[in-house]
Amino acid sequence: MERLPRAFYDRPTLEVARDLLGRTLVRMCSGQRLSGRIVEVEAYLGPTDPASHARHGETSRAAPMFGEPSYAYVYFTYGMYHCLNCVTEGRGSGTGILIRAVEPIEGIETMRQMREVRGKPVSEKRLTNGPGKLAQALSIDLELNRADLVEGPDLWLENGEPVGSSEVATSARIGLTHGRDHPHRFYVKTANVSAHPKY
């Protein structure tokens, strides 16, 4: 399967977000392919977006989003979770897209082990149905911050199978206190896996 090219990311963020649905997220983990079908994302639109980490400008944490598109922005939050974004648009935009949920494809048993490190067995549906969960399942942490999604050896996106408009829905973004006024969350209605029971 072919990787998405650099130009894929170098477009308006909302356009890229919609286009990310159905693509395959691939993580090479000690020689093994772990992968999933992207079914939920959220767009973060730069310094003017009150919900974005870029809202205070190019701070050290948000800096990757101000760099070249097609690189990863990984951040650590709530003292214990990591979340994966891909950087979009041109250098200086401060924009990115949070990957919120994938359907596991390859390496399901490894993902299960990663997720069971503490706690009880995890059903396949709950393996990767949330940004913190999929990062844990795919062993994504700060080492992958700024990773090159086009040429890098550890993390990338493949064409997958784009989903048609009839399968796509939008909503407000999840877990925010500011910036809930725009439908910047995109998800696949028919997905096996949902990061939000309400939708």
Add this chain to the structure above:
DNA sequence: CTCTCGATGCGCT
């Protein structure tokens, strides 16, 4: 299913 709450560490005002 729903809701609430605590864990836990860091970025930023």
Add this chain to the structure above:
DNA sequence: GCGCATCGAGAGA
């Protein structure tokens, strides 16, 4: 010090 782009446990319906 405050507030998180989160998650899981526990309680209730």
